[in-house]
Amino acid sequence: MLSDQVLQLLTAFVDGELNPRQREEVLRLLNKSSEARELVRQLQENANKLKQLPRRKVEPSLVEDVLRSIAEAKAIPAAASAKPKRAGRRWMPFLTASLAASIIIGVLGTFYYQSMTDDKGDVNLPIAKGKIEKKPEAKVLPEKKPETKPTLETPPKKATPNPLLANLIDGTFRDFGAPIPVDRPFLAQFRDLQKEGTASGQLAYELDRSKAVQLDITVKNNAFAMDRLRAVLLERGVLLVSDPTASKKLRDKNQAKVEYLVFAENLTSDELAKIMGELSQTVVVGQKSTERQEPSPYQKVAVSKLAGDDRQKVAKLLGVEAAMLEPKDGKLVKPTPTPKIERQAVLLPANPSAGMSNEVRQFAAGRQLPRPGTLQVLIRIHQE
Amino acid sequence: MKDDNRLITECREGHTAAFGELVARYQDRLFNTVLRLVDNAEDARDVVQEAFLHAYQSLRTFKGDSLFFTWLYRIAFNTAISSRRKKRIVLSINPTGDDGKAIDPLDPAETNRPGHALEMAEEEHQVHAALAKLSSEHRAVLVMKDMDGMKYEDIAEILGVPIGTIRSRLHRARLEMRDLLQKLAEPKDQA
Known part of the structure; x- marks a missing residue:
């Protein structure tokens, strides 16, 4: 169960109103808590729904109407000089002004009262208080937060809930950072994915945001990288089917700069994040006598949403309609508990020179329909 | 210009x-x-x-x-x-949001995809219905933040309240909106 302070942070995260340090802390929390991830996903989805509400235009345009009403009201920007010229009722402007003043005072009073009562509610929360410590409200804090442990030495207002919260709410809320860019690809170095931390947490979060993603991966050696990917996928119960042309090119040292595509689906974002983590690890190669450790050939990864053009390209390579590759909406499904080989991925040449191979044809024919809540991923692998 | x-x-x-x-x-x-x-x-x-x-x-x-x-x-x-x-x-909100006479979509080309118009209409209906159930305070901050992309401080300036108030209003508004949208989606899921 997430506390109200954490919920507020997650909301501010969705709003893009956290500074970089708070954002990192939230990403760490997202990495640990599936509940937080799910909440952020829902809030972002709903915010997007609002953003995507159709925009309308005023028709007919208001320009003429406004200019006409300005002319009719003889409105002049210098309002003071625009006194209405009326023969009688000289008391009317004064009465109107008095009434208006009373109303304004009343309305302002109401707003002031409301905002003050709002503020009271807000400042009870540390997140809303920022650096301003207000003694009267501090009385309420310990009652609301049983986890705070006031001691004899420590006055209640200085009680720290827990280190994570303290990091998150220690008075930097007034220093808001820039909004989080929505469509910019997320970039990470594989060496940063070796340990669980900010980079891996953010990767998991980025993968969780879409139903279809593209991973643009730079490697040191295509053939070695593909062997690793094949092995890691197999451990997760995904068989990598290879187009013979692609396999041939992989073995050809003169074709080092060729780009390869790997298309997989029905992976969960968690699985994919773990696959990336495993690809970042050092590898033991060779037989008993020649056994040695090799650093991961994987260098960096850029995560972005799978664009329509790329989906069409994959569809063309697989010989299916692009609509057949549309991911499915729905709630998350649990990852396959045992690594039975029941899923397939396919290795494709980015620029095929020959027609479609039997392997690819069989993959396309044996494709399972995308399961709701899983990801489609197009991995572009190229040697640096 | x-x-x-x-x-x-x-x-x-x-x-x-x-x-x-x-x-x-x-x-x-x-x-x-x-x-x-x-x-x-x-x-x-x-x-x-x-x-x-x-x-x-x-x-x-x-x-x-x-x-x-x-x-x-x-x-x-x-x-x-x-x-x-x-x-x-x-x-009380008219599900379509208007009578359809005075306003047109800004980008009609976007609606050309088959089924898109229906999906959008359904989604708009739900979002609109959920918005209608929010208090005017909550609705205002959501509209300013999500539709206009305003920063907290701009919203605070417009409404004449402290940033902390905007933060907590948005927080409550988002959670309320989530619950409302979930409720509105439930009958459809069960059907």
Whole structure:
């Protein structure tokens, strides 16, 4: 169960109103808590729904109407000089002004009262208080937060809930950072994915945001990288089917700069994040006598949403309609508990020179329909 | 294209046409926001028109401390609130949001994809219905943040409340909106 302070942070995260340090802390929390991830996903989805509400235009345009009403009201920007010229009722402007003043005072009073009562509610929360410590409200804090442990030495207002919260709410809320860019690809170095931390947490979060993603991966050696990917996928119960042309090119040292595509689906974002983590690890190669450790050939990864053009390209390579590759909406499904080989991925040449191979044809024919809540991923692998 | 400050200067010098340019520049943006606050296109149009008139009359008081649009927005927001008070509008929302006569989508090409229009209409209906159930305070902050992409501090300035209040209002509004949208989606899932 997430506390109200954490919920507020997650909301501010969705709003893009956290500074970089708070954002990192939230990403760490997202990495640990599936509940937080799910909440952020829902809030972002709903915010997007609002953003995507159709925009309308005023028709007919208001320009003429406004200019006409300005002319009719003889409105002049210098309002003071625009006194209405009326023969009688000289008391009317004064009465109107008095009434208006009373109303304004009343309305302002109401707003002031409301905002003050709002503020009271807000400042009870540390997140809303920022650096301003207000003694009267501090009385309420310990009652609301049983986890705070006031001691004899420590006055209640200085009680720290827990280190994570303290990091998150220690008075930097007034220093808001820039909004989080929505469509910019997320970039990470594989060496940063070796340990669980900010980079891996953010990767998991980025993968969780879409139903279809593209991973643009730079490697040191295509053939070695593909062997690793094949092995890691197999451990997760995904068989990598290879187009013979692609396999041939992989073995050809003169074709080092060729780009390869790997298309997989029905992976969960968690699985994919773990696959990336495993690809970042050092590898033991060779037989008993020649056994040695090799650093991961994987260098960096850029995560972005799978664009329509790329989906069409994959569809063309697989010989299916692009609509057949549309991911499915729905709630998350649990990852396959045992690594039975029941899923397939396919290795494709980015620029095929020959027609479609039997392997690819069989993959396309044996494709399972995308399961709701899983990801489609197009991995572009190229040697640096 | 002349910037806002240049146009405002010209307005103050008595060139009403310059104000026409400002109206043309901001009418759609303002209309879309107000539409979500007052719930129907006709009222939204009236509010926006009135707001522009108020803005023109008060142009001398605009000191340029904030963006012109933020200032205009504050006037429109206050006009919308007073309009609702005058009419004592109970927040009942027409599912389509308007009568469809006065307004058109800005980008008709976007609706060309088969099934897109139906999906969008359904989604808009749900979002609109959920918005309608929010208090006007919560609705306003959500519209300003999500539809207009405003920062907390701009919203705080427009509503004349502290940033902390905006933060907590948005927080509560988002959670409430989530619950409402979930409830609205439930019958569809079960069907």
